[in-house]
Amino acid sequence: MSDPSVPVGSLTVARAYWLLKSEPDVFGYTDLEQRVSEPWNGVRNYQARNFLRAMQPGDLCLFYHSQAQPSGVAGVACVLTPAVPDNLQFDESSAYYDPKSTPDNPRWSMVEVAAVAALPRFLALDALRTLPELEGMRLLQKGTRLSVMPVTADEFRVIVTAGGLDAASL
DNA sequence: GCCAACGTTGGC
DNA sequence: GCCAACGTTGGC
Numbered sequence: 001m002s003d004p005s006v007p008v009g010s011l012t013v014a015r016a017y018w019l020l021k022s023e024p025d026v027f028g029y030t031d032l033e034q035r036v037s038e039p040w041n042g043v044r045n046y047q048a049r050n051f052l053r054a055m056q057p058g059d060l061c062l063f064y065h066s067q068a069q070p071s072g073v074a075g076v077a078c079v080l081t082p083a084v085p086d087n088l089q090f091d092e093s094s095a096y097y098d099p100k101s102t103p104d105n106p107r108w109s110m111v112e113v114a115a116v117a118a119l120p121r122f123l124a125l126d127a128l129r130t131l132p133e134l135e136g137m138r139l140l141q142k143g144t145r146l147s148v149m150p151v152t153a154d155e156f157r158v159i160v161t162a163g164g165l166d167a168a169s170l
Numbered sequence: 171g172c173c174a175a176c177g178t179t180g181g182c
Numbered sequence: 183g184c185c186a187a188c189g190t191t192g193g194c
Binding site for chain 2 (some may be wrong): 021023043066067071120123125144146147
C-alpha cells in the first residue's frame, strides 16, 4: 500500500478494500489472471450491488474462492472502473436477465476488475479463523453470504501479509 | 406492513 | 447432500 490514496477525477480519495467471492469451478483466480479486464457482473443482491456502486478505480479486492476445497483467499484484484449498468440484466438469454430492469432505470451494476497478484500461500478459511486480527471480519461471521463485501485496511493488510505478499508494494 | 413459503448461498 | 442463515415474494 505504497499509495493509500487514489486520484478520482480531480479529487483524491482514500483507497477502499473489498472482498469478491467466486466459485473457482466457474471462475477462479487463475482465470482472472488470464484477462486484461473482467466484468464483475451477475451480482443480484441489493447489499452487494450497493457495495459495487461504492467502488472506485484503484480499490483493491481480496479474491475469495467459495464452494471450493478448501475455500479461501486466492489473490488480490484491482477495481478498474466505477460502477456501470450490468449488461446481463437486459439480456433475455442470460440467467441474470431481469425483466424489471430497463435501460432508463437499471437495477444492477458491475465494475471491471483485473488480477494484481496471487497469494504465494493460499489462505484457507480455517487459516483465516486462526488470525486474531480477523476476529471481527465480516466474512467470518455466521451466516454471511454476501458475494461482495467491504474489508478494512487492517484486515486486508493482515491477509495479504499472511498470504506471503508485501502489503506495502500493492 | 406482516409473515409464511420458497429460493439461494455456502460451509461442511 | 444436508442444513443453517438470510433474502425475496406475494397473499392478506
